[in-house]
Amino acid sequence: MTAMSLNINGKVYPVNVDPATPLLWVLRDVVGLTGTKYGCGVEICKACTVWIDGSPEKSCHIPVKEVLAVKVTTIEGLAATPVGVRLQQAFIDVQAPQCGYCQSGMLMCATKLLAGNSKPTDAAIDSALSNICACGTYPRVRAAIKLASGQ
Ligand code: FES
Ligand code: FES
Incomplete structure (x- = not known):
């Protein structure tokens, strides 16, 4: 120790x-x-x-x-960052979490993505979020990121 x-x-x-x-x-x-x-x-x-x-x-x-x-x-x-706050609300709004287990990792990656790319494409999202979700929430996670980015 x-x-x-x-x-x-x-x-x-x-x-x-x-x-x-x-x-x-x-x-x-x-x-x-x-x-x-x-x-x-x-x-x-x-x-x-x-x-x-x-x-x-x-x-x-x-x-x-x-x-x-x-x-x-x-x-x-994450709540200390404006992008993080926006994304967390968007994840709630589109009900992205199912069991929720993967979602904190998803949010950490999504917030970093949006901080550097304010209007990410599906391809950019897929590339930044290679996180595994056993519940298959990928379409809703993508929708949440688009919502948070104003697309
Ligand atoms: S627990 Fe670290 S990558 Fe899966
Ligand atoms: S929401 Fe269940 S593992 Fe992703």
Whole structure:
């Protein structure tokens, strides 16, 4: 165990964990931010997506020791961004979530997409959101992103 501190959603959290522990488990089990989900654990599904210094990354494969000097943003911090707020409302408006398990990862990727591309095409959406959804919500997720982008 090693004492460290993490910058998550603009707040500093002291943690005392094995430095090799993947960030996902530290977020969920130590810090208590459970909005980020464990799906596959092998870097395929993107349910565990967070932002590392603003870029979407799969937190199931990042040892916590590698994120000590960066800003981590989780789904709980998305409301601090205007695009994130708009997208979350659009996901509700089109009722994109079914079981909801994949949706926080979807929103982290969608918000990053819209921040850099205000009118994404279907192809751009599909490319940015390669997240796996067991419920098959892809058409509604696409519709939510289009709604949030005013298309
Ligand atoms: S849980 Fe990380 S990619 Fe699936
Ligand atoms: S809404 Fe159920 S896995 Fe995507």
